[in-house]
Every structure is written in structure tokens, then in C-alpha cells.
Amino acid sequence: MSRPERERQMLDIAEEVFAEQGYRAASMDEIAERVGVSKPMLYEYFGSKDGLLSACVARIRTDLYEATQEAMAGAGSPEDALWRGLLAYFAFMDRHNRALAVIAQQPMLIPAAAADAIEATRRRQSGLTASLLAAFAPDVPARAVEAYAEIIIGACERVSLWRARRPEVTAEEAARYVMDFSWQGLRALAPPLPHRGDEPPL
Amino acid sequence: MSRPERERQMLDIAEEVFAEQGYRAASMDEIAERVGVSKPMLYEYFGSKDGLLSACVARIRTDLYEATQEAMAGAGSPEDALWRGLLAYFAFMDRHNRALAVIAQQPMLIPAAAADAIEATRRRQSGLTASLLAAFAPDVPARAVEAYAEIIIGACERVSLWRARRPEVTAEEAARYVMDFSWQGLRALAPPLPHRGDEPPL
DNA sequence: CCGGTAACTTACTCCTGGTAGCTTACTTGG
DNA sequence: CCAAGTAAGCTACCAGGAGTAAGTTACCGG
Numbered sequence: 001m002s003r004p005e006r007e008r009q010m011l012d013i014a015e016e017v018f019a020e021q022g023y024r025a026a027s028m029d030e031i032a033e034r035v036g037v038s039k040p041m042l043y044e045y046f047g048s049k050d051g052l053l054s055a056c057v058a059r060i061r062t063d064l065y066e067a068t069q070e071a072m073a074g075a076g077s078p079e080d081a082l083w084r085g086l087l088a089y090f091a092f093m094d095r096h097n098r099a100l101a102v103i104a105q106q107p108m109l110i111p112a113a114a115a116d117a118i119e120a121t122r123r124r125q126s127g128l129t130a131s132l133l134a135a136f137a138p139d140v141p142a143r144a145v146e147a148y149a150e151i152i153i154g155a156c157e158r159v160s161l162w163r164a165r166r167p168e169v170t171a172e173e174a175a176r177y178v179m180d181f182s183w184q185g186l187r188a189l190a191p192p193l194p195h196r197g198d199e200p201p202l
Numbered sequence: 203m204s205r206p207e208r209e210r211q212m213l214d215i216a217e218e219v220f221a222e223q224g225y226r227a228a229s230m231d232e233i234a235e236r237v238g239v240s241k242p243m244l245y246e247y248f249g250s251k252d253g254l255l256s257a258c259v260a261r262i263r264t265d266l267y268e269a270t271q272e273a274m275a276g277a278g279s280p281e282d283a284l285w286r287g288l289l290a291y292f293a294f295m296d297r298h299n300r301a302l303a304v305i306a307q308q309p310m311l312i313p314a315a316a317a318d319a320i321e322a323t324r325r326r327q328s329g330l331t332a333s334l335l336a337a338f339a340p341d342v343p344a345r346a347v348e349a350y351a352e353i354i355i356g357a358c359e360r361v362s363l364w365r366a367r368r369p370e371v372t373a374e375e376a377a378r379y380v381m382d383f384s385w386q387g388l389r390a391l392a393p394p395l396p397h398r399g400d401e402p403p404l
Numbered sequence: 405c406c407g408g409t410a411a412c413t414t415a416c417t418c419c420t421g422g423t424a425g426c427t428t429a430c431t432t433g434g
Numbered sequence: 435c436c437a438a439g440t441a442a443g444c445t446a447c448c449a450g451g452a453g454t455a456a457g458t459t460a461c462c463g464g
Contacts, residue, residue: 229450229451229452230451230452230453231450231451231452241452241453242453242454242455245452245453245454250452250453251451251452251453
């Protein structure tokens with residue numbers, strides 16, 4: 001079997017095993033066995049267990065990035081772009097095994113080397129969001145744009161996690177929540193106070 | 203040394219070591235040595251390495267919960283409560299070693315038992331936020347309130363992570379970003395439209 | 405003084421991530 | 435068609451750390 005072929009096969013199996021058992025419980029021996037290959041081959045290809053996880057995560061993140069970017073490409077307005085991006089995000093999470101999607105969001109417990117690879121792809125996602133924001137709010141300072149991008153990413157990740165406990169929430173509903181919140185904020189929620197135009201206290 | 207005393211001491215050291223080296227890299231032998239005690243004592247007290255992490259996380263989360271709850275107690279309005287809560291959150295993250303605060307947010311790489319303990323305490327935080335929201339938006343469906351609470355928590359966690367890369371961002375500035383975003387949403391950012399006081403759609 | 409209990413230790417086992425070195429099999433040039 | 439090189443693959447091992455069994459000290463009530 002050729003190298004790229006084997007590599008993809010290994011990633012497929014590893015993704016499956018990690019999702020089933022979690023990173024720690026998954027053993028390299030089992031992954032190797034299920035691939036139908038011996039353990040040193042895994043190390044030949046990925047260097048370490050962390051390297052294998054990194055590769056899995058990198059692949060997923062790349063796919064996620066492409067899916068959201070593509071979805072946002074055809075948008076007519078910033079608002080529309082945000083909506084399409086959110087929808088694509090949650091739909092993607094549905095298609096892929098949610099357990100690994102969650103693993104893909106856990107940078108810190110794994111060693112620095114692996115975390116770097118994950119963070120790099122992750123930052124591309126933040127960057128995409130940030131550029132969207134910058135496009136329709138050019139006067140907002142860069143720092144604030146970054147912060148807002150992080151906020152949106154964090155919101156998405158957390159809502160994904162929440163959906164794992166609430167399977168009845170559809171991807172569209174989830175996207176809707178994030179969208180409404182992001183667009184209008186909470187102020188729109190408060191019905192009793194009629195004077196909504198005032199500034200918040202710093 | 204008495205049991206509760208030892209326990210606290212062990213947690214202090216473990217917190218430190220986990221924060222320094224990360225969960226995986228930290229060894230029970232080293233923690234035991236730094237405590238000045240032998241390894242079986244750690245197992246006597248916490249059952250397993252995961253148990254030790256769970257205990258650390260539980261303690262931190264409890265403290266965080268109390269800190270934010272206390273901060274929000276004296277608020278005059280929901281808006282004020284949100285602001286105080288956010289500020290307390292980020293200030294807490296500053297005081298405690300940020301690395302462990304981050305570890306506390308990584309449930310999935312550790313076995314189910316530990317993850318459960320973490321999620322349980324975490325949900326209390328979501329619950330606190332949700333009750334705040336419910337208080338000033340009683341007509342919003344419970345499901346949406348939950349989603350919004352998750353969004354805010356996710357935003358806070360992610361912004362914390364971001365601050366680890368951007369030490370120049372103060373706790374107050376971070377709280378400010380989350381506050382502004384949560385309150386006004388993004389629509390307020392778009393500068394070409396001068397009419398910000400109008401009703402949002404919905 | 406003695407029995408019991410509770411903090412504590414030494415000295416292991418075993419599992420799993422990781423590696424050294426060998427074997428097979430396929431391609432390529434003479 | 436064969437030899438030589440290269441790439442895929444394997445067996446057998448090591449190291450280190452999680453977790454444990456059994457024994458030891460020290461304190462405290464009777």
C-alpha cells in the first residue's frame with residue numbers, strides 16, 4: 001500500500017478510535033491492530049501518539065475551515081456571511097463524529113508540540129472570522145476585532161459542547177442562537193425597559 | 203500532619219505542578235516528592251491521578267463560582283450584574299495561575315470520571331449565568347436562555363485563552379469586550395448606519 | 405504498658421509509549 | 435533477467451510512570 005493511502009487510512013482509524021475511547025484510553029497498539037499494521041508503522045508516519053492526534057485534528061480543522069469559508073463566499077452582506085458561516089459550522093459538526101470534534105477543541109492537555117499544530121489551524125479560523133468583522137467595521141480597533149472573533153469562536157465551541165448533551169437541538173437552531181446573540185446582543189431581550197438607546201456604563 | 207491539612211497541601215502542590223507542566227507531563231512521583239510525601243499517600247487521598255486533577259479543578263471551579271456570584275450579588279441592574287460578573291471572572295483568572303484555569307476547561311482528553319466532575323461544577327457556572335438572563339428576560343424560552351448562557355461562558359473561556367497569548371490585555375479590557383459584545387451585539391459596530399437606537403428585528 | 409488506629413514507606417507489578425534492528429518485496433538500471 | 439537499492443513492514447525489546455501489597459512508625463485512649 002502506498003504512503004498517502006496508508007496515511008489516510010491510519011488517520012481514519014485513529015479518528016474513530018480517539019472518538020470512541022478518548023485520547024488517553026486509546027492505545028497505539030489497538031489503533032495499529034485495527035489498521036492491520038504494526039505499531040512502528042504508526043511511529044514511522046506520525047512520530048508519536050501526540051503527532052497522530054495532531055494530524056487528525058489538523059485534517060478536521062482544515063476541512064472545517066474550508067467548509068465555512070466556502071459557505072461564506074457566496075454571501076451578500078456581512079450579516080448573511082455570519083449566518084452562513086455559523087450554519088456551515090454546526091452542520092459540519094453534525095456530519096463528523098461530535099466526540100472528536102470536541103477533542104479537536106482541547107489544546108492544553110497535550111504537549112506543546114501538538115498544541116502548536118492545533119493552535120495554528122485554529123487561528124486560521126479566528127482569522128477568518130476577524131476578517132469578516134473587519135470588513136464591515138473598519139473603524140473598530142484591531143485588538144477589539146480579535147477579541148470579538150475569539151468570542152464568536154468560543155461561543156460556537158461551547159454551544160457545540162452543549163448540543164452534545166441536547167441532541168434535540170438542531171444545527172440550524174444552534175446557529176440561530178449564536179446569530180441572534182452576536183447580532184443584537186442581549187439588550188434586545190430585556191422587555192420591561194423601554195429606553196434601550198442609552199449607553200452601558202463603560 | 204492531619205488529614206485536611208495534608209489534603210490542602212497536596213492540592214496546592216498538584217495545582218502548581220499541573221499548571222507548570224500540563225496534566226500529562228506531570229508525574230505523580232514528582233508531585234509526591236514536592237509535597238514531601240510518598241506516592242501511595244496521593245493515592246490514599248485521591249484514588250488516582252485523574253482523581254487528583256478532578257479535585258484540583260473542583261476546588262478552583264468552586265472558588266470561581268463563589269467569586270462571580272459574590273461580585274454579582276451587589277448589582278443594581280441585570281446589566282450591572284453582567285458587568286460585575288465578567289470583571290470578577292477575568293480578575294479571578296489573573297489571580298490564579300492561568301495555565302491551570304485553562305486546564306480546567308479541557309474535559310475531553312481525560313477519562314470520563316474526571317470529566318464528569320469538571321462538567322458538573324462547570325454547569326453550575328452556566329446555571330448562574332442562565333438565572334441572570336432569565337431574571338431580566340422572563341419571556342425568552344428556557345432553551346434559548348440556556349444557549350445564551352453557554353455562549354457567554356464559551357466567550358469568556360476563549361477570551362481567557364486569547365489573553366494567554368496577549369498578556370498586555372488587562373482583565374478589565376477583556377471584560378469590556380465581552381460586555382460590549384454581549385450587550386449590543388455586532389450590529390452596533392457597523393459605522394455606515396448612524397441610527398443605532400432603533401429596534402432590532404425580533 | 406499495651407492494643408489499636410491512622411499516617412506513612414519501601415519495593416514491587418504491569419501497562420503502554422516509544423525504539424533498534426532485521427526482513428520482505430517492489431522498482432530500476434545494466 | 436538479475437542485482438542493487440529503496441521503501442514498507444515486522445519482531446522483540448526498553449523505559450518510565452500509574453497503581454498496589456505489605457509492612458513500619460508514631461500517637462492516643464485505657
